[in-house]
Amino acid sequence: xxxxxxxxxxxxxxxxxxxxxxxxxxxxxxxxxxxxxxxxxxxxxxxxxxxxxxxxxxxxxxxxxxxxxxxxxxxxxxxxxxxxxxxxxxxxxxxxxxxxxxxxxxxxxxxxxxxxxxxxxxxxxxxxxxxxxxxxxxxxxxxxxxxxxxxxxxxxxxxxxxxxxxxxxxxxxxxxxxxx
Amino acid sequence: xxxxxxxxxxxxxxxxxxxxxxxxxxxxxxxxxxxxxxxxxxxxxxxxxxxxxxxxxxxxxxxxxxxxxxxxxxxxxxxxxxxxxxxxxxxxxxxxxxxxxxxxxxxxxxxxxxxxxxxxxxxxxxxxxxxxxxxxxxxxxxxxxxxxxxxxxxxxxxxxxxxxxxxxxxxxxxxxxxxxxxxxxxxxxxxxxxxxxxxxxxxxxxxxxxxxxxxxx
Numbered sequence: 001x002x003x004x005x006x007x008x009x010x011x012x013x014x015x016x017x018x019x020x021x022x023x024x025x026x027x028x029x030x031x032x033x034x035x036x037x038x039x040x041x042x043x044x045x046x047x048x049x050x051x052x053x054x055x056x057x058x059x060x061x062x063x064x065x066x067x068x069x070x071x072x073x074x075x076x077x078x079x080x081x082x083x084x085x086x087x088x089x090x091x092x093x094x095x096x097x098x099x100x101x102x103x104x105x106x107x108x109x110x111x112x113x114x115x116x117x118x119x120x121x122x123x124x125x126x127x128x129x130x131x132x133x134x135x136x137x138x139x140x141x142x143x144x145x146x147x148x149x150x151x152x153x154x155x156x157x158x159x160x161x162x163x164x165x166x167x168x169x170x171x172x173x174x175x176x177x178x179x180x
Numbered sequence: 181x182x183x184x185x186x187x188x189x190x191x192x193x194x195x196x197x198x199x200x201x202x203x204x205x206x207x208x209x210x211x212x213x214x215x216x217x218x219x220x221x222x223x224x225x226x227x228x229x230x231x232x233x234x235x236x237x238x239x240x241x242x243x244x245x246x247x248x249x250x251x252x253x254x255x256x257x258x259x260x261x262x263x264x265x266x267x268x269x270x271x272x273x274x275x276x277x278x279x280x281x282x283x284x285x286x287x288x289x290x291x292x293x294x295x296x297x298x299x300x301x302x303x304x305x306x307x308x309x310x311x312x313x314x315x316x317x318x319x320x321x322x323x324x325x326x327x328x329x330x331x332x333x334x335x336x337x338x339x340x341x342x343x344x345x346x347x348x349x350x351x352x353x354x355x356x357x358x359x360x361x362x363x364x365x366x367x368x369x370x371x372x373x374x375x376x377x378x379x380x381x382x383x384x385x386x387x388x389x390x391x392x393x394x395x396x397x
Contacts, residue, residue, distance in 0.1 A: 031211070033217075033221070034210065034211055034217055037217070037220070037221060037224070038207060038211075045228075075212055077208075077211035077212030078208060078211065078212065080211055081207065081208045081211040081212075084211075085207070117229075120225075120229060121229045124226060124229045124230065128230070139230065142191075143195070143227050143230055143231070144230065144231065146195055148197070167191070171222075171223060171226060174226055175222060175226070178226075
């Protein structure tokens with residue numbers, strides 16, 4: 001059971017421990033990235049108001065701290081995770097109701113973000129092209145075709161363990177190229 | 181370096197392949213584990229760009245073809261173990277011999293069925309019915325058994341020298357009185373029948389049978 005396996009980083013470098021000397025509301029704001037990731041994953045990056053949802057979550061968390069609803073029985077991370085999950089569910093329910101009446105128009109794209117994204121995509125494209133075919137093959141089958149490790153292994157005639165090794169190594173090489 | 185035990189779930193999470201309970205546990209975990217969250221963010225960024233910007237789709241033709249061709253070759257080589265090579269070789273030899281033995285090598289060339297006294301019939305045979313032994317008077321007909329459908333029979337009769345050759349599709353050849361009158365008592369005669377297909381191929385031959393006319397005393 002996953003829950004019974006403790007994380008070795010929990011007591012060393014967790015998000016929580018790095019914020020333990022800060023006031024609680026400031027520490028909560030430090031979770032914006034994590035909460036944003038979770039919200040985007042649940043709602044999709046194309047959802048126009050995902051950032052509003054994140055803001056609402058943070059405000060709700062700070063409010064609970066101020067009103068004493070958070071007593072510190074659980075970790076701040078767990079506390080925020082719970083609020084985030086509930087807010088996502090609420091948002092999806094609410095969104096479903098709204099969409100029944102009229103769909104919202106797509107957001108106007110930010111030119112700076114777009115340019116940055118294009119540049120990054122180009123870097124990754126170059127990095128992928130420079131990979132050896134055996135690494136490109138696993139990335140293609142594993143991430144693009146979304147085959148399981150075992151299916152990729154069968155397709156390429158290698159072991160599932162070797163598939164994982166090649167995927168991890170390929171990602172490592174791409175990161176190295178993109179972020180020198 | 182110590183590795184977080186949840187790290188193995190990163191790809192499964194990003195590719196939506198985790199079970200619901202695993203996903204919940206993992207989401208709760210990365211809210212408190214900076215290391216895992218950092219790795220998730222990095223990998224997610226790469227995966228999103230790989231998919232969204234069509235990087236892989238641009239390469240997919242080559243990659244897919246390369247993968248398929250490569251894997252086909254690898255699978256074939258993996259399948260052909262030394263033992264299977266031997267079995268395949270022996271099977272090929274046996275098959276070749278079988279085909280060689282069964283192949284109709286004669287083709288449309290007529291078989292060498294021209295018989296003499298000492299030759300043996302090879303191929304189909306025509307069985308002669310009458311006369312096959314000494315007789316008391318000249319035979320009124322020569323008769324044999326059918327050797328198949330749509331055949332033409334060539335009948336030859338000889339004494340000291342060839343006397344007659346005739347062709348018929350029947351299995352009996354009636355001798356005229358004039359011809360019978362030419363056959364003399366005490367002389368040994370022989371006759372033979374050859375069967376031909378419509379295209380002229382010799383398919384069957386009878387033995388050359390001798391007979392003598394021995395008048396009743």
